Amino acid sequence: MSAAQPPGDGAHQLLVVIDPVARRTDGESVRIAKDVLSAGSHAKICLPDGPEEFARALSRRGSRRPVVVGDDRALRRAVSQLHREREPAQAALSLIPVGAAAALELAHSLGVPPGAVAAARTALDGAVRRLDLLVDDSDGVVLGTLHIPALSALPGAVAAHTGVTAVWDTCRTLVRTLVRPTPSTPPAPPRTHRLRVExxxxxxxxxxxxxxSVTVTSQGGDGGLAEVVIRTPVSEPVTAEAKAVTVSGADFRYHADIQVGGPVRTRTWTVRAGAWGLMLPVGEG
Structure with a gap:
């Protein structure tokens, strides 16, 4: 991350976009965030019903600084929209994290404070941090980590084996275990796939x-490099730093933050140094 930059003169002209999932998940935190933001700024509140209205509200923000109330998916959706407008560097974004803990891991890893009050105050009085962005050749974005895991070896029928049959099998296995020891079984071989990584x-x-697996992580605004880690079953991980990473091979899926992409045969991700701004507490990072 680079040094903090104070927000400009329009810092308190806000467009507050409240994700519908946040409204359903924790209406009280949403209300608190609205109260704090409205008390400290000239805030225009938008309540989109879906992704299209969400994107439309952001695109019509004018000179207002956008504040998103929602989880990691809402944050990623907002940055993607700004990237499509080719304006992520000009629009400093704020996030009020509302959602389940598992849906806020990215926000917290970036330094967004937990809690509606602290995050809303940061949106009003924080500082802009420039952050790197991984952009792929289909114009998709990665804010934090790109992960390409090996495919599951389980067939669909086994993965879907649930309900009464599963319960009965569990009980039968438990009875057999109590009656006689179960011989140990060798561990399953690690799941792998064959990929070319440049x-x-x-x-x-x-x-x-x-x-x-292959993992690519942007390292903030310092030098515009991403860290690449390749894990194999027979040797130490291979690591490197690069501005562009190309992965190719048999059809593979990938996790871009919390979004699953693919299958694709080849994809290139390129680091855009300091490409977007996030409001964080003063002195953070």
Whole structure:
């Protein structure tokens, strides 16, 4: 992350976009955030019913600074919209995190304070931090971590084996265990897939060496580099830093933050240094 920058003269002209999931999940936190923001700014409140209205509200913000009330998906949706407008660097974004803990891991990892009151005060009086953005060749974005795991080896029928049959099988297994010891079974082999990974044109892994996972993480606004980690079942992880990472091979899926993408045969992610601004507490980072 680079040094904090004070917000401009329009800092207290706010567009507050409240994600519908946040309204359903925790209406009290939403109300508190609205009260704090309205008391400290000229806030225009928008209540979109879905992603299209969410994007439309942001695109019509004018000179108002956007504040999103919602979880990681809402944050990612907002940054994606700003990126499509090619204005993420000009629009400093604020987030009031509202949602389940598992849906706010990205926000908290970026330094957004937990709690509606603290986050709303940060939206009013915080400082802008420039953050890197990973952008792929289909114009998708990654705010934090890109992860390419090996595919599950379980067939769909086994994965869907639930309900009464599953309960009965569990009971039967427990009875057998109590009657006689169950012989130990060898651990399942690690799940792998074959991927070619290049970092700034340098080959890090080829198709002849199976990998368990590939992880690419943007490192903030310092130098515009991403950290690449390739894990294999037979050796130490391979690590590198790069501005662009290309992954290719058999059809693979990937996790861009909390969004699942693919399947694709090839994809390139490029670091855009300091490409978007997030309001964080003064002195953070």
């Amino acid at each position: 970092a700034d044109g340098v080959l890090l892994n080829d198709l002849d060496r199976p990998v368990e």
